[in-house]
Amino acid sequence: MKVTVVGAGAVGATCADNIARKELCEELVLLDIKEGFAEGKAMDMMQTATLLGFDTKISGSTNDYSKTAGSDVVVITSGIPRKPGMTREELIGINAGIVKGVTENILKFSPDAVIVVISNPMDTMTYLALKSSGVDKHKIIGMGGTLDSSRFKFYLSQALQCSPNDVHGLVIGGHGDTTMIPLTRLATLNSFPISNLLDEETLKKVAEDTMVGGATLTGLLGTSAWYAPGAAGAAVVESIIRDEKKVMTCCVALEGEYGQKDICLGVPVVLGKNGWEKIIDFNLNDEEKAAFSKSADAVRNMNAVLDTMTV
Numbered sequence: 001m002k003v004t005v006v007g008a009g010a011v012g013a014t015c016a017d018n019i020a021r022k023e024l025c026e027e028l029v030l031l032d033i034k035e036g037f038a039e040g041k042a043m044d045m046m047q048t049a050t051l052l053g054f055d056t057k058i059s060g061s062t063n064d065y066s067k068t069a070g071s072d073v074v075v076i077t078s079g080i081p082r083k084p085g086m087t088r089e090e091l092i093g094i095n096a097g098i099v100k101g102v103t104e105n106i107l108k109f110s111p112d113a114v115i116v117v118i119s120n121p122m123d124t125m126t127y128l129a130l131k132s133s134g135v136d137k138h139k140i141i142g143m144g145g146t147l148d149s150s151r152f153k154f155y156l157s158q159a160l161q162c163s164p165n166d167v168h169g170l171v172i173g174g175h176g177d178t179t180m181i182p183l184t185r186l187a188t189l190n191s192f193p194i195s196n197l198l199d200e201e202t203l204k205k206v207a208e209d210t211m212v213g214g215a216t217l218t219g220l221l222g223t224s225a226w227y228a229p230g231a232a233g234a235a236v237v238e239s240i241i242r243d244e245k246k247v248m249t250c251c252v253a254l255e256g257e258y259g260q261k262d263i264c265l266g267v268p269v270v271l272g273k274n275g276w277e278k279i280i281d282f283n284l285n286d287e288e289k290a291a292f293s294k295s296a297d298a299v300r301n302m303n304a305v306l307d308t309m310t311v
Contacts, residue, residue, distance in 0.1 A: 001025040001241055004068040004110070006102050007077035008032035008041045008060065010223075011118060014230025015075055015237075020045055020056040022234065024241045028058045029068050033078075038062060069109035073240055075233050076129070078102050079119040091120050092305050099125045100132045107133055114139045114240055114275040117251070118233050120224075122175040124302045126251045127264040138275040142251025144175025145266030147232035149249050151213040152182045155206045159198055166190050170249050172266050172282075173295035177215055180266070181291045182207040186282065239271035252276050259289065260296045263303070 003025040005016045009032075016030050030045075032038035042060030049055070061067040068074065079095035099119050106113060115133075117126045117140070126142030133140070148171035157164035169187030173180050184203045187194040195203065209216070217225040239246040250269050254260040257279045258267055268280040284292060 001073075002027040002029070002071045003237060003241070004029040004031060004071040004074045004106070004113075005077065006031050006068075006074065006106065007079070007119075008034070008038040009077065010226035011229045011233070012075070012077035013041050013045075014226045015077065015118070015233040016041070016058070016230075017045055018231050018234035019237055020049075020054050020058055021052055022238060023054050023056050024234070024238055025056060025072070028056050029071070030058065030060045031063065031065070031068060032060070033063050035062050065105040065109050068106060071106070071110040071113045073116065073237050074106050074110060074113045075116045075118060075237060076102050076106075076125075077118045077233070079125075092124055092302060093309065095119050095121075095125060096128055096306060096309060099128055103129045103133050107135065111135075112139075114141065116233060116236050116240075117142045118144075118229060120175075121302055123179075123251050123264055123266070123299045124306065127253075127303050128306060130253055130264060136275070137253040137255075138277065140253070140264075141236065141269075141271075141276055142175065142264060142266070143229075143233050143236050144251055145171055145173075145180075145249025146236055147229050148175060148180050148182075148210065148213070148266070150228055150232055152187075152206070152210045155209045155213070156187055156194060156198075159202050159206050160189060160194070162189060167194070169194070170268055170282075171210060172249055172268070173292055174265060174299045175251065176298065177212050179295040179298045180211050181288065181295060182210045183282070183288065185285070185288070236271060240273060240275065243273040245270050245272050245277070247271075247280055250276055252279065254279075257281070258284070258292055260292075263296055263299060265292075265296055265299060 030038040038060030122144040130140040269276040
């Protein structure tokens with residue numbers, strides 16, 4: 001198996017590091033536009049192989065897409081990171097051209113690859129990758145909901161003072177501070193409803209903290225987070241490469257599911273060797289349906305910006 005990570009910055013390198021440590025593939029290619037950057041990151045990672053005990057072969061390339069030929073999965077992290085005070089919407093103008101170009105170049109050499117999009121604004125970049133490529137919708141996946149759900153479980157575990165690995169919960173909707181929907185009603189602690197353990201005010205606080213989880217870290221770090229986003233990307237890759245059939249929230253094309261069409265939005269999906277295999281219907285209540293519809297409207301507004309641009 002072969003995996004390519006496009007973008008050797010903090011998120012891309014962290015994603016690649018997780019993939020190598022888990023030995024998800026025999027060959028891993030790290031590609032970046034900056035001269036020598038991907039090569040240096042790849043060499044640095046390879047020098048940990050004897051220390052960490054992995055046998056994945058990692059190589060770097062400066063913008064030579066021929067080195068990515070035959071990739072089974074490609075992770076796109078390219079684009080500028082979000083700066084303090086910057087919204088994901090403001091990233092569209094810069095990152096749209098980058099993501100479209102990367103997608104086109106990747107498919108020239110790996111036409112059957114499953115593409116995992118991490119670049120922000122993630123919902124719009126996933127939609128752009130799908131529409132501009134014309135490939136099977138099941139092979140275009142936005143990672144955002146997997147990351148948001150991980151943050152949700154972290155905040156729930158903090159409130160419960162328990163291991164985050166005992167907490168189960170998903171975030172759906174857009175990957176944005178005002179568009180994501182933490183499903184507090186359905187969250188559980190080892191199958192026991194968390195709504196029976198935490199009061200409404202605490203659950204509301206958990207949801208609010210989750211929604212601004214990325215912005216909180218941007219404020220603290222001075223740039224976008226990378227450990228959790230990189231690990232989330234690797235988790236999506238793992239379920240695909242190993243055909244694990246895990247249920248994760250991912251941004252995928254909707255054609256009537258959850259009442260939405262012509263949009264890529266975060267919903268629970270089964271991930272396997274061919275990409276996302278099916279969408280799971282969580283039977284949302286009226287309040288959650290309204291929130292999802294509102295989230296879709298906001299994402300459509302971002303997508304509409306693409307129509308005003310020459311990408």
